[in-house]
Amino acid sequence: MSDSDEADRRAVEAWFRRRGLPLVIRRRFRGAALLQRATPALVFLAVIDPLLSGLGVLLAVEDDEFARLVDNPGFVIGLLALTAAALVIPVLAGWLVARWMRRSSERGRLVLALVVVALILVVLPAAEWWAGLRAGLWAYVLVNLLSVPVLLVLARVGAGSILAWALRSAVGQLGAIGTLASRALPLLMLVVLFSFFAAEVWQVAAALPRWRLWLVVAFLAGLAVLFIGSVLADELREQVRTVRAGDTADLVGHVVGTPLADVLDDGHEKVEHPLTRSEKVNIALVLFLAQALQIVVFSALVFGLFMLFGALTVQQDVVEAWIGRRPPSGELFGLRLPVPDVLVQVSLFLAVFSGLYFAASAATDPHYRTSFFDPLVADVRVSLAAREVYLARWPAAAGAR
Secondary structure (H helix, E strand, C coil): CCHHHHHHHHHHHHHHHHCCCHHHCCHHHCCCCHHHHHHHHHHHHHHHHHHHHHHHHHHCCCHHHHHHHCCCHHHHHHHHHHHHHHHHHHHHHHHHHHHHHHHCCHHHHHHHHHHHHHHHHHHHHHHHHHHCCCCCHHHHHHHHHHHHHHHHHHHHCCHHHHHHHHHHHHHHCHHHHHHHHHHHHHHHHHHHHHHHCCHHHHHHHHHCCHHHHHHHHHHHHHHHHHHHHHHHHHHHHHHHHHHHHCCHHHHHHHCCCCCCCCCCCCCCCCCCCCCCHHHHHHHHHHHHHHHHHHHHHHHHHHHHHHHHHHHHHCCHHHHHHHHCCCCCEEEECCEEEEEEHHHHHHHHHHHHHHHHHHHHHHHHCHHHHHHHCHHHHHHHHHHHHHHHHHHHHCCHHHHCC
């Protein structure tokens, strides 16, 4: 294989990884540059850890003290800012590092990877211990030491590529989510708004312990997973039939604008390469995660709207009249919130119900499907066609699977 051909193959395989399809690549090349590929995840870990530690120290106060602090607008603003930073900055840092590494040399990528590992194993634990954010220094070092090989294993099986593609796809579909939300939310509000103001719903939510509410959430999420899984299985089979039914010219047309656009010509004899089990799982998982993340974003939007709406409209004395007692302060994932806990419970339940409604509308309603679901299916069709071109151009890839 010539140097130019080898460079073309690496570019194509990098393209498959960016699309979340690492299991399409030849098995013996999947373990290449593991440490460099895991570096964005290591950067995410290095950035989010001190932010969460600081947030934990800020919230490590008694209930009465916390109630006094939330009366201070500066404390509330600072708490919200730190929470937003913990959600946004680690993802942004990992994304920026991933982009920088794609443009740098192999030596530069290796140097950065080693620096990040040293930062996680030595510098960060020592700095947090010195600042009083962590009590057990050696336990913290051990946890970080174990996290590095775990991330390397995940990079080996392509978990980072799959998750990164799903996140990019979900971000790219935010416009479609806004369109769907602007049309679905008004009708949805008519259905759930009466439930939001029903005293019985608040009484049930107040009586439910948080672990049981999570069981309810898991039950509704399981229904959504079963529905999405059945729809996506049918769509994947249909796209496989579509790609197989076309000729070489159709394959070339599908991969226009990709690194595989000039690999085959219309006169090349087409050879079918059946999908392996791992490839089927990879493609199905990518498609599932892309839609699941969009549903999560929509549910989070609904959750935020109900939290804001409830904070503005439902006063403390009304809540006490509905549930018969003074509600404790809100808490979610260990973070204290300046709202009653029962409002968190009600908003969470209605948000998950709304996500189930969203999943059904996106996959079945013709108008919503055109702007929301069909683009994901079109991406799968391109990936299947690109896989056929890749295996036709480098036949050794088919024999090493």
